[in-house]
Amino acid sequence: MGGFLWCQGEMKRGKAKVKWSVVCLPKDEGGLGGKSLKKWNVALSGGSRIICHWGKEIRQLFVHVIGNGQSTSAWHDTFSDFGLLSNVISAREIHRAEYKDGATVADLMSRFPDVTQCDKIMWKARDGNLVDFSTKAAWESVRNHGDKVEWHNLICFSSCIPRHAFIAWLLMLEKLKTQDKMFPWDVGDGQNGPMLCSLCKTQQDSHNHLFLNVFFQGKFGKDVVV
Known part of the structure; x- marks a missing residue:
């Protein structure tokens, strides 16, 4: 299961987005409800x-x-x-x-x-x-224990789409591969130029920039229909 989630068939250290001990936490403690x-x-x-x-x-x-x-x-x-x-x-x-x-x-x-x-x-x-x-x-x-989270019902519910729920789970844990996380890996400063947000083109993207930044909401929020 670990290889399926993180490594796409190749079991290799350092490729996991979230610790396995966190994955095995109950959903109301921020995990996916698996068992070690x-x-x-x-x-x-x-x-x-x-x-x-x-x-x-x-x-x-x-x-x-x-x-x-x-x-x-x-x-x-x-x-x-x-x-x-x-x-x-x-x-x-x-x-x-x-x-x-x-x-x-x-x-x-x-x-x-x-x-x-x-x-x-x-x-x-x-x-x-x-x-x-x-x-x-x-x-x-x-078993491992974690703090209770209030957002688990927003992600995991009876009619949720698993792919969307999984990405939202990574978002809540701030484990998406945003540019601010990849910058220390020396990615993007070579032939491809500096890493910039593909939406605003002014700074690196991050969880806060993509989902909470006021500038992003002002420029692109009007195009989003809820």
Whole structure:
């Protein structure tokens, strides 16, 4: 999809108009509503507890509410505000204290909040609250987030023309290839002469010049029928 949007079949760095992390934002946060497959796989892997591949990135978001402490790893599970103890205690220090790497919380403590209740695994949501695990909660925690935008309904609606919506989206992000952006690339100062706006012929075009400039509106706005 990245090659289709930006590179026209040739995957090459430096040709993208917008960062892929922005493309994958929801539409109301200024993106196109796609999903990062890497982060989506992280969210899905949490539901099946297949977390060894993703390591601490996903494991630290599972919080164990201690019951009898028998099913919670003392070093590699989060059960307190300190997070994963393996982040602050090295394997050598654990060995020197004569504990095993596979020790549970029950192996370290003699008193528990409730010795008759099993440990419960909760998910740490983005706002810090503990909730039951769901793919939706996991996705909201691991995906990129952006600021809410007010213009998304003006671009994406049921009868919009995709090509027009895409160009308008680039415009709102100020990512069109206007002359002020291309000038640092040393384009147009050679045999083709200086780069000037094709409408007014007085200065380089830019997003503000093309769509907001008072001179442009005064000279050409009367020819536009809304």
